[in-house]
Amino acid sequence: MPHILIVEDEPAIAETLVYACQEAGLQTTHHQLGSDAISAIETGLFDMVILDVGLPDITGFDVCKQIRMSSDIPVLFLTARSHEIDRIVGLEIGADDYVTKPFSPREVVARIKAILRRMEPSHPQPQLTFKLDADGTRIQYRDNWLQLTRYEFGLLKTLMQHPTRIYSRAQLMDLVWSDAEDTLERTVDAHIKTLRAKLKAIDMNCEAVVTHRGMGYSLLK
Numbered sequence: 117m118p119h120i121l122i123v124e125d126e127p128a129i130a131e132t133l134v135y136a137c138q139e140a141g142l143q144t145t146h147h148q149l150g151s152d153a154i155s156a157i158e159t160g161l162f163d164m165v166i167l168d169v170g171l172p173d174i175t176g177f178d179v180c181k182q183i184r185m186s187s188d189i190p191v192l193f194l195t196a197r198s199h200e201i202d203r204i205v206g207l208e209i210g211a212d213d214y215v216t217k218p219f220s221p222r223e224v225v226a227r228i229k230a231i232l233r234r235m236e237p238s239h240p241q242p243q244l245t246f247k248l249d250a251d252g253t254r255i256q257y258r259d260n261w262l263q264l265t266r267y268e269f270g271l272l273k274t275l276m277q278h279p280t281r282i283y284s285r286a287q288l289m290d291l292v293w294s295d296a297e298d299t300l301e302r303t304v305d306a307h308i309k310t311l312r313a314k315l316k317a318i319d320m321n322c323e324a325v326v327t328h329r330g331m332g333y334s335l336l337k
Contacts, residue, residue, distance in 0.1 A: 280336075
């Protein structure tokens with residue numbers, strides 16, 4: 117049974133999360149303070165952390181930074197902040213996903229299960245050998261330099277940073293199209309399509325970019 121550490125200082129929200137997780141067959145432990153959570157994670161007893169950004173003693177961002185110094189345990193942020201910069205910061209410091217309050221407990225459980233599935237051992241996949249050049253301006257795939265547009269490059273570079281992590285369309289919009297106003301999420305799908313075509317031109321038999329229905333995209337490791 118996966119053991120989930122819930123770090124949330126609002127009792128009503130914590131109780132809702134504990135109940136939803138336990139109904140889904142997940143074991144839970146609850147802490148209200150970030151400092152207590154850091155100590156708890158050091159025990160190695162937990163499989164995942166649900167982490168509120170706004171804690172009374174230390175921000176969830178700082179907790180995540182401390183965790184990432186010694187552990188790759190999955191982190192799901194809970195945040196009352198809807199600002200784009202907060203979502204981007206959460207992903208860049210190592211969070212696996214985020215949910216904005218108010219949220220559906222079922223959605224949180226679904227995201228937890230999806231993240232835990234990604235952590236399960238899988239059958240070996242062919243090595244795709246993506247490489248970023250020393251200047252960080254070009255990407256090589258199977259010894260071929262790719263001719264990419266600005267956003268295709270940003271999209272592939274983002275997926276390369278965490279192979280097998282599933283990025284939702286909204287997350288990719290935040291990370292790749294942050295400077296493009298009035299851009300729709302279907303823009304991501306269009307660029308995925310053109311990116312796949314360029315990769316298939318090199319290897320027709322390998323699906324490098326994986327679609328996860330209802331969730332988003334990942335890069336085959």
